[in-house]
Amino acid sequence: MARSGLTARLGVDLPILLAPMAGGPSTPELVAAVSGAGGLGSVGAAYLSPEQIADACRRIRALTDRPFGLNLFAGGYPASAQVEARAALGVVAEAHARLGLPAPALPAVPPDPFPEQLEAVLETRPALFSFTFGVPAADDLARVRARGILVAGTATTVEEARALADAGVDAIVAQGGEAGGHRGTFCGAFEAALVPTLELTAAIAREVRVPVIASGGLMDGRDVARALAAGAQAAQLGTAFLACPESGASPAYKQALLAARSDTTVVTRAFSGRPARGLANAFIAAAEGRPGAILPYPLQNALTRGMRQAAAKQGQPDYLSLWAGQGVARVRALPAAELVRRLVDEMGT
Numbered sequence: 001m002a003r004s005g006l007t008a009r010l011g012v013d014l015p016i017l018l019a020p021m022a023g024g025p026s027t028p029e030l031v032a033a034v035s036g037a038g039g040l041g042s043v044g045a046a047y048l049s050p051e052q053i054a055d056a057c058r059r060i061r062a063l064t065d066r067p068f069g070l071n072l073f074a075g076g077y078p079a080s081a082q083v084e085a086r087a088a089l090g091v092v093a094e095a096h097a098r099l100g101l102p103a104p105a106l107p108a109v110p111p112d113p114f115p116e117q118l119e120a121v122l123e124t125r126p127a128l129f130s131f132t133f134g135v136p137a138a139d140d141l142a143r144v145r146a147r148g149i150l151v152a153g154t155a156t157t158v159e160e161a162r163a164l165a166d167a168g169v170d171a172i173v174a175q176g177g178e179a180g181g182h183r184g185t186f187c188g189a190f191e192a193a194l195v196p197t198l199e200l201t202a203a204i205a206r207e208v209r210v211p212v213i214a215s216g217g218l219m220d221g222r223d224v225a226r227a228l229a230a231g232a233q234a235a236q237l238g239t240a241f242l243a244c245p246e247s248g249a250s251p252a253y254k255q256a257l258l259a260a261r262s263d264t265t266v267v268t269r270a271f272s273g274r275p276a277r278g279l280a281n282a283f284i285a286a287a288e289g290r291p292g293a294i295l296p297y298p299l300q301n302a303l304t305r306g307m308r309q310a311a312a313k314q315g316q317p318d319y320l321s322l323w324a325g326q327g328v329a330r331v332r333a334l335p336a337a338e339l340v341r342r343l344v345d346e347m348g349t
């Protein structure tokens with residue numbers, strides 16, 4: 001396959017990127033399988049400590065010598081949070097009771113992990129550093145680029161793409177409204193930034209002179225080909241890889257994905273305090289049904305962590321964040337390298 005400017009710079013054969021997926025799905029095995037198959041695997045490292053990031057990189061490098069990426073949350077972290085938490089604690093307490101857990105307590109706001117995580121990125125030197133939720137400080141980006149690491153930022157609007165281009169990124173991930181997981185929106189309201197992936201890709205490619213990586217709802221090779229035709233130099237797929245055996249999604253999560261027969265996703269703040277797209281379930285209905293029951297990020301994320309971990313262990317999808325994009329009904333439970341090969345075959349059909 002002919003390399004675009006971006007794939008050549010990344011040193012990969014295929015214009016196919018595994019979306020970074022924080023919280024467990026992007027295991028070293030999944031990342032290495034996608035990179036080994038000629039695409040670019042990426043670690044969603046936002047919830048990892050610097051030691052865990054270094055360990056993930058060691059494990060990937062033991063499995064493949066191909067390039068891979070690391071991704072962090074960059075921005076939107078509150079300095080402090082004074083909140084009225086009674087309603088939120090009440091909803092999570094009901095979930096805890098059903099899961100046999102003791103009543104939850106209000107967690108403290110943990111410090112922003114980004115500065116320490118960035119040091120781990122600099123030390124481990126992945127081929128690509130990507131980020132979402134904002135734009136890192138110019139000094140930070142300069143240090144990353146000085147190490148020869150390419151930089152990609154996430155945009156959900158043309159305005160955000162311009163801000164990223166002004167910051168000197170090497171590529172822009174155009175995250176369309178179909179995308180699974182957190183909305184990367186950092187300028188304005190997320191509701192005003194749910195542009196369909198192909199529309200957003202074409203608009204950014206037209207308006208900004210930085211390579212575009214299309215992301216959101218891309219599930220098969222025909223989708224990838226359409227994204228490239230819309231002006232993208234590569235496509236980034238998340239949900240498509242979630243049900244692979246190498247994915248770290250829990251069995252209950254994978255089952256819920258494979259059971260979806262149509263788009264049953266919603267965008268909700270219920271699990272983390274930040275808007276994210278996932279399969280609708282009982283916890284979302286309960287939290288959204290009670291006024292004031294969702295705390296801001298990262299408090300809500302910390303508050304629901306125990307519930308989510310217990311639900312995964314107990315195989316209880318009603319209390320899990322089941323992040324998924326709108327193409328979820330087309331998810332395939334194939335080994336990741338096999339899925340990459342299928343995507344390539346389908347691109348020509």
Ligand SMILES: Cc1cc2nc3c(=O)[nH]c(=O)nc-3n(C[C@H](O)[C@H](O)[C@H](O)COP(=O)(O)O)c2cc1C
Nearest residue numbers: 019021022044132179180181216217238239323325
């Ligand atoms: C489970 C899950 C976790 C995600 N975590 C991250 C993340 O840590 N960082 C990030 O930039 N994007 C994250 N995303 C969003 C993806 O980068 C991408 O925009 C999305 O997966 C594309 O839509 P698709 O899932 O329909 O392919 C996540 C998506 C999912 C489904």
